[in-house]
Amino acid sequence: MYPFKAQLSTTLVRNEWYVVATGSELGEKPVARTILGRPVVIFRDGEGKAVMLHGLCPHRNYPLGDGESQVVDGQIQCGYHGIRFDGTGTCTFVPGSPKPSRFLSVTAYPVVEQAGWVWAWTGDPELADPSKLPALDRPELYDPSWDHRLDCYYEVIQGRYMLLLENLMDLSHLSYLHGDVVQDVSIADRRLDVEEDEHSLRAIRRMDNAPIGFMEATLYKAEPGSGTYYYDNQSEYFSPSLIVTGNRLPEGSPEGFGSNFFIHAVTPETENTTHYWVQESRDFRVGDRELDEFFIGANQIIPVQDKAALEFIESTPESAKWAERAQQFDRAALRMRAKIEERLVEEQAVSATAADQAPATV
Numbered sequence: 001m002y003p004f005k006a007q008l009s010t011t012l013v014r015n016e017w018y019v020v021a022t023g024s025e026l027g028e029k030p031v032a033r034t035i036l037g038r039p040v041v042i043f044r045d046g047e048g049k050a051v052m053l054h055g056l057c058p059h060r061n062y063p064l065g066d067g068e069s070q071v072v073d074g075q076i077q078c079g080y081h082g083i084r085f086d087g088t089g090t091c092t093f094v095p096g097s098p099k100p101s102r103f104l105s106v107t108a109y110p111v112v113e114q115a116g117w118v119w120a121w122t123g124d125p126e127l128a129d130p131s132k133l134p135a136l137d138r139p140e141l142y143d144p145s146w147d148h149r150l151d152c153y154y155e156v157i158q159g160r161y162m163l164l165l166e167n168l169m170d171l172s173h174l175s176y177l178h179g180d181v182v183q184d185v186s187i188a189d190r191r192l193d194v195e196e197d198e199h200s201l202r203a204i205r206r207m208d209n210a211p212i213g214f215m216e217a218t219l220y221k222a223e224p225g226s227g228t229y230y231y232d233n234q235s236e237y238f239s240p241s242l243i244v245t246g247n248r249l250p251e252g253s254p255e256g257f258g259s260n261f262f263i264h265a266v267t268p269e270t271e272n273t274t275h276y277w278v279q280e281s282r283d284f285r286v287g288d289r290e291l292d293e294f295f296i297g298a299n300q301i302i303p304v305q306d307k308a309a310l311e312f313i314e315s316t317p318e319s320a321k322w323a324e325r326a327q328q329f330d331r332a333a334l335r336m337r338a339k340i341e342e343r344l345v346e347e348q349a350v351s352a353t354a355a356d357q358a359p360a361t362v
């Protein structure tokens with residue numbers, strides 16, 4: 001199944017934390033979504049904790065996050081006949097019955113709220129360890145002394161999640177697809193280094209002698225044409241659910257210059273559609289509303305261009321059996337793909353073994 005070579009029953013890595021909502025989305029109304037092919041409902045329980053349950057009522061399959069369903073006292077009340085479930089998925093109330101039925105519970109998924117996002121785990125619940133959240137130690141995601149613009153962008157892309165991940169690991173397209181915003185054709189021509197350690201995989205373009213131009217004038221209030229500087233233009237893959245892209249500036253950069261990143265949360269909705277959230281963070285001009293507006297504006301353009309490109313690709317009939325012609329600049333994306341494929345093969349071998357060992361039913 002494209003883009004993997006192995007025989008796979010699914011392209012979805014299940015044992016992973018995925019973003020399923022922003023924390024600010026969980027207000028009065030429940031949120032109904034499909035996450036890795038499963039209908040779910042996301043809301044806050046009586047203690048304000050974010051929870052995610054199976055999204056269909058076991059009585060008649062009415063959606064628990066949609067229609068007339070609502071959150072009542074931190075529990076979800078089905079909009080059809082009023083049966084209620086608490087944040088653990090336990091049925092707490094059945095209209096007209098003296099006590100709730102134990103046959104009416106729904107699955108509750110492990111959930112953690114971090115960095116402004118709600119992360120859930122749809123794989124083996126025994127493996128859902130919060131310390132496995134990606135990039136936990138990275139200041140660009142969690143450090144409160146940085147500026148974090150949550151809610152920069154959210155859309156469902158009508159394309160498979162691997163198209164988006166590969167797009168994010170291949171920033172040569174900045175010069176072309178986003179040329180109107182980035183205005184630097186030289187990015188695509190720079191040498192690409194690919195580095196890897198146990199935490200992440202990085203695609204880095206070392207931007208020596210980068211001219212101070214339009215973008216620098218906007219970001220750093222520098223005078224266009226006033227000189228050159230140095231930065232790393234990079235993409236860093238942490239997991240199938242998280243890639244961080246951006247510009248990292250070394251110590252000793254000109255005063256007022258700093259690093260800025262886009263944090264991309266990628267969550268398969270189905271095998272062929274993808275939830276896409278973007279956050280921005282930076283360590284300069286913290287709290288500067290004018291620069292916030294610039295980034296908010298850029299996020300009305302750049303991810304929209306990516307979405308359009310990926311949907312063009314996905315919608316071509318050839319994309320399902322695509323024979324690609326990989327180039328030098330695809331190296332990081334291909335390495336990432338290999339890592340994901342390894343995980344898929346491993347997960348599917350474990351589930352096949354578990355199925356073999358399950359007692360036969362009669």
Ligand code: FES
Nearest residue numbers: 057059060078081
């Ligand atoms: S379908 Fe939910 S209570 Fe009947």
Ligand SMILES: [Fe+2]
Nearest residue numbers: 173178302306
């Ligand atoms: Fe892009």
